[in-house]
Amino acid sequence: MPRIPDRFAGAAIGLSAAAGVLAAYLLTLAPGVVWSGAGVDSGDLAAAVAVGGVPHPTGYPTVMLLGLAVRAIPLGDLALRLNVLTALAAAGSLLPLGLLAARLRPRSGTAMPAPEVASAAAVLTLYGLAPLVWSSAIVTEVYAFASLFLWSSLYAAERALAASQAGKDEWRWVATAGVLLGLGTGAHMTVTLGAPALAAVLLAGGRRQRTKWRLAAPAAAGVVAGCAVYIYLPIAAALDPPINWGVPSTPDRFWSVVSGEIYHSRLGGTDVGATAAKAAWLLGEPVRQLTWVSLPLLAAGAVSLIRVHRRAALATGWIAISALAFGTIYNSRDDEVLILPALTVAAVWSVVGLDEVARLAAPGGARVHRLVAAVVPTLLIASVVIRGTDVAPEISLRDATHAAAFAHAVLVQAESGSVLLTEDDRATFPLWYARYTPGGRTDVTVLDLRLWQFAWYRQLLGRHAGIPTETSPATLLAAGKWPAGRPLWAVDIDVGAARSADVLANLRPMSPP
Amino acid sequence: MTRRLTAVAGAALMTLLAVAALWPSAPPPARAQTAPDVRLRETAAATPMSVGLASASGRLTLRLSSARLDEDSLALPDGADLTLLAQPTYVALPGAGSNLLRISPAITITVRDAGGRDIALSPAARLTFSQPKAEAAAIYRLNGDAWRAVQAATLGRSLVVQPVSPGTYALFAELSRDWPLQHEILTAVALNAARLVADDLATQP
Structure with missing residues (x-):
């Protein structure tokens, strides 16, 4: 059975899944600004890019700066270019996910059998084709960028941890993780919920106190450097563009915009019963979105992480729970999309779970091993095909004119x-x-x-x-x-x-x- | 952690997620859009007439709806129902009385045919203000320059005037003196405020 060397396994998983979903995204891409689903803000974001302005709070400076770079490319309609950029970010976010998940599997350090790589890529493809993920990847939105930066940051943190354990210099990875987290907050403020996760990976347990403090400095400096994108907001506001939400050119106006003050009233406000029902519904979303085939895998992955990578279990668990909690208490037209990080965690856990299942099957002998190697990828790839063809007509924005x-x-x-x-x-x-x-x-x-x-x-x-x-x-x-x-x-x-x-x-x- | 404990933890997680995934119904989608509908802190600071489209005359809001009403009613087959939604988003222009506040835009109903002649509304036509959560909410009609309460039936969380005649209507409510703090109530009422249902509207040309 062919095997992929450990150091290439994560990239193989992430890149093959990214290529698959990117094709699906481009085939269903919105031709411009849209009304549908998660994309109604696309007109606001694209208009803000067009005039170098400030879109609705919290301003999304990272996305705006990337959008301005795309605006400079004189090729086709700006809204379409921004939609392509979003699709690239969404597909690109699968790369750090693949890299991270491969490192968190219980048998990391060993070559990965090709069927398991195919299975892992199929799991990430299923995630990329989940309706919530897919619909926010084919029109200008901020969530794909937030995911890309958050999970790149956590991958960098994991690399820092590995460097530390190998006795190598780790501060570059630590600083990179901080920068990426800061950039992520500029894509969507909920990425700040990833800060405790980053701290959990970098600073919790296993190190001497002095080492922890030594790591805190580059991490904090990196976050500050990444958050520097927020300078865009007062500069843009001061230039007085016609799209200039909140005009954040003074400290109090700046804070009002970046804290999303006008949306604070959407937090909470419903009765306990309705909130509990919503929480229960959202808790079930990862399984509904990733299909039932993911359920045993993500449970196995969670158990594996608790057993082998407790810090990663803590970090990813925190991200999932905080996203579900925030999605529960925040009430807006698109509040469901706020739980995307929980879906991502479920996908990572499922990839880890694949390796855990293979590990558990190993004592069963070659026959069991071959059976698992044949059945699991077949089941997952079939799920990808079924899910893709099932959901595409509903999700597609190709004709959304x-x-x-x-x-x-x-x-x-x-x-x-x-x-x-x-x-x-x-x-x-x-x-x-x-x-x-x-x-x-x-x-x-x-x-x-x-x-x-x-x-x-x-x-x-x-x-x-x-x-x-x-x-x-x-x-x-x-x-x-x-x-x-x-x-x-x-x-x-x-x-x-x-x-x-x-x-x-x-x-x-x-x-x- | 022992192997047995991890197995139990995995099974428990799987059961929890499976039960949640089988949860019977999705919550109703929240209605809030990106641009906020009301913001009372700034509203309160503004001069009363600067808030929103609803002016004292109120005719502006509904003249548009009535224009569409003309067109749609002419196209309606016999017995068809027509629901017009006005989406008022403004709240709380002070009305009569110390605590009586207008919590919807004024809705003016004028119905004309293509030649510009008035059409009498059928007895089935009714004006509904949905979800008046505020206590003592009532529908008022503009009579000259003064607002007068009109008889309205309570149907669930709606107030209904039927039959409805052409004129200007709005929803008023008694709210406490610190009404700017009654954010949720005002939002809910304002967002769901007005609906005109006209059955067999063009039966009396």
């Missing part, structure tokens, strides 16, 4: 100098993107009525659109004080969009009573 068509139709219809009143993400974000990308209607202003309540937004519109902001457009209109030449239109989306494409762009004239 409604958002762009809607924005186009609205802007074509709008009179010169129009002010478009919106009050739905699905209206505001695609319109922002269409308005602020090259060739957009520079004479048109998009005014989100929900954001009107914020002083920073009124001031922003006053500066950029030259419309009066001392009171609401409706009041000014009713009082006959609304400026001539700025016709007000309300943009309907909720009912029309759900029915058919021919009523996508329903503009309602707002005239004085």
Whole structure:
């Protein structure tokens, strides 16, 4: 039976899984900004990249900086380029997962049989094709970047631990882990929940106190260096782009944005019964998302980690539990996606579990060994094929052109100098993107009525659109004080969009009573 | 850890995850969007009329809906139901009374045919404000410049006016003096506020 040398096993697992899911992602990639599923924020993120601005809190500076790099590539629609970038990040995150999982398997240090490598790659592919992962990988979103940096950081931490145990200099890996964690927080703030996990790997047990403190310095310096991406926010805000959520150019505004202040009220707030039911549902998500075939594997992996790599068990367990807890208490349209780190942990545990199963089968003799080597990869690869073909039609955003068509139709219809009143993400974000990308209607202003309540937004519109902001457009209109030449239109989306494409762009004239 | 203990731990984990994976129903998706719907701290600091689209006249909000109502009602087959959703997002312009606050935008119902002539609403038409969680919530109608309470039936967590006639309506509620702290109540009410259901709307052209 062919074997893959230990030092190549992780890369073989990660790269083969990444190649498989990347193909699936590209085949189902959104052509631009979308309304569907996890992607409704894509218009906001893409518009912010287009103008070098600040997207909705917490600002996501790492994603913005990567987006600005992609913006510099003059090839096709910007939103499509950003979608490709997201898909690459999502597929790329499987590489550190493969590398890490291979190092955590109970028989690491020994060559890995090819069927086990194939099985492990299939497990990671199943993870990549999990509906939650897949749907957030094919349109501009931040979660793939967060996963890439978080798990790269933990892989670096594991390398640091190995270097330490081998008596080698470890500080470079420690600093790298810190930098990657800091960059991860710039992709999504929930990556900060990975900090205790990093500390668990680097600092818990097994070392002398002095050594621990010596490691804390490069780790902290690395985190600070990674978090330096947040400097983007005040700099971008100070340049006064038209997409500038919270205008984080002062310390208090900066803190308001990066702490997601406007979303704090979404934490908790439901009754105990509903919260418990939600927690139970989310706890079952890893198995539902990774399919039932993963259940025995992830349990075996958890047991193996507790037995062999207790620190890694602690670190990954913390990540899973904290993600599930946060997803439980946070209430928003896309709160389910917050448990993605728990799915990732389940995938890592499942890969480790494969090796544990093979280890347990070993005493059964060659016949049992051959049986396991034949059945497990066959079962997993079949699961990948079934899952992929089953889910793809539902997940695919290839034909998701409604958002762009809607924005186009609205802007074509709008009179010169129009002010478009919106009050739905699905209206505001695609319109922002269409308005602020090259060739957009520079004479048109998009005014989100929900954001009107914020002083920073009124001031922003006053500066950029030259419309009066001392009171609401409706009041000014009713009082006959609304400026001539700025016709007000309300943009309907909720009912029309759900029915058919021919009523996508329903503009309602707002005239004085 | 002994082998037996690890086996028990693995089995327990597997059972727990299996039970959770078989959990019968997903929680209803939360409605909050990326742009926040209400934020009372800043709302309270703003001048009352600067908050949102709902002005005293209120006609702006519903004129749009009525325009669509015209179009849709003409296309409706006999007996069809039509539900129009206005998505109000603004809260708490002070209304009459010390603690009586308007917690939805004003909804003006005007129904006209394609020629611009008024159409009488059928007796089946009704206006529903959903989930008025606030205590003592009531539907008010604009009568001249003054808001007057109208008779409304309570159906579960909804208040229903039926039959409904053209005019301007809004939901009011008695809230305590520290109403800006009643965040959840106001959010819930405002987000779910208004719904006009018109059955056989165009039966009386």
